[in-house]
Amino acid sequence: MRIDLHTHSRASDGTDTPTELVRAAAAAGLDVVAITDHDTAAGWAEATRAAEAAGVQVVLGMEISTRHRGRSVHLLGYLPDPTYPPLVEALDRVLEGREARVPAMIERLRGLGIDITAEDVRRASYGTAATGRPHVADALVTLGAVVDRDEAFATYLGWGKPAHIDRYAVPLVDAIRLIAEAGGVCVVAHPWGRGGLALGGPGRADEEALSGLQELGLAGIEVDHQDHDAAARDRLRAVARNLGLVATGSSDYHGDGKNDHELGCNTTDPEEYARLLELARTAAQRSGRVTPAVPGRAGG
Ligand code: AMP
Numbered sequence: 001m002r003i004d005l006h007t008h009s010r011a012s013d014g015t016d017t018p019t020e021l022v023r024a025a026a027a028a029g030l031d032v033v034a035i036t037d038h039d040t041a042a043g044w045a046e047a048t049r050a051a052e053a054a055g056v057q058v059v060l061g062m063e064i065s066t067r068h069r070g071r072s073v074h075l076l077g078y079l080p081d082p083t084y085p086p087l088v089e090a091l092d093r094v095l096e097g098r099e100a101r102v103p104a105m106i107e108r109l110r111g112l113g114i115d116i117t118a119e120d121v122r123r124a125s126y127g128t129a130a131t132g133r134p135h136v137a138d139a140l141v142t143l144g145a146v147v148d149r150d151e152a153f154a155t156y157l158g159w160g161k162p163a164h165i166d167r168y169a170v171p172l173v174d175a176i177r178l179i180a181e182a183g184g185v186c187v188v189a190h191p192w193g194r195g196g197l198a199l200g201g202p203g204r205a206d207e208e209a210l211s212g213l214q215e216l217g218l219a220g221i222e223v224d225h226q227d228h229d230a231a232a233r234d235r236l237r238a239v240a241r242n243l244g245l246v247a248t249g250s251s252d253y254h255g256d257g258k259n260d261h262e263l264g265c266n267t268t269d270p271e272e273y274a275r276l277l278e279l280a281r282t283a284a285q286r287s288g289r290v291t292p293a294v295p296g297r298a299g300g
């Protein structure tokens with residue numbers, strides 16, 4: 001069984017439609033793929049329709065933009081009831097923040113002499129509700145201002161660069177609670193990734209921080225991710241083992257939007273996946289919410 005639990009579609013900043021994503025997962029030899037767009041479940045319906053035909057199990061999820069101790073943390077939420085009103089409210093607030101910062105980024109870029117407009121960004125974002133910096137990056141590529149997303153982030157959009165604009169993110173502890181109340185399970189994405197030591201840095205401090213989050217309902221951590229080198233993966237695997245957290249592995253595929261993140265480049269151990277599904281089942285029962293099945297999977 002080959003399992004990839006973190007991917008993006010055009011419902012956020014990936015470049016494949018949800019259907020193309022599911023088909024690409026099948027073509028890559030995956031048995032299970034999770035669709036985890038930033039701050040939205042907008043791709044779920046289409047991915048669900050594509051699952052049976054493609055012969056792939058699709059785990060419905062989202063990657064929530066959160067903040068913890070002043071730092072950005074990405075939280076993967078799997079199989080929550082996407083209609084749970086407090087969750088919808090929190091995601092809407094992030095989406096509003098995403099929308100509101102686009103004009104501010106454009107103004108900064110125009111101030112730097114780049115002739116970019118709101119229409120350019122709209123065209124690059126395929127109508128997603130979760131407009132992100134990668135869409136602004138794509139517009140800059142189309143305009144010929146940079147060669148790819150990486151250069152756009154390194155020159156203009158990354159942290160501390162001239163067109164970087166902050167936006168709202170959900171407090172991490174609130175996001176963990178909301179996913180639990182909605183009957184889902186959550187996993188911290190790339191905990192020691194590019195966002196940088198979001199949980200305090202490798203070492204005891206991180207283990208204590210994660211242990212505290214586990215008490216709030218955190219189910220696991222993403223261990224095998226392209227942002228983690230071999231040493232980081234070893235240490236994170238040990239942390240997961242010590243705490244009894246589920247250890248996942250994923251590609252964080254973005255279609256053509258991210259190099260070196262091909263589908264299945266990292267995968268999740270089937271036993272860890274089974275534990276995650278078991279925790280999801282328990283959370284769903286405890287919540288009393290109607291949570292999604294896993295389309296393409298025998299017995300739902
Ligand atoms: P946002 O949530 O709109 O602030 O943008 C975050 C997205 O930008 C995530 O998908 C990141 O993976 C992506 N990202 C961050 N840094 C870079 C980079 N240097 N090159 C390409 N994508 C990046």
Ligand code: ZN
Pocket residue numbers: 008012013014038254
């Ligand atoms: Zn992304």
Ligand code: FE
Pocket residue numbers: 063074189190
């Ligand atoms: Fe992320």
Ligand code: FE
Pocket residue numbers: 006008063252
């Ligand atoms: Fe991601």
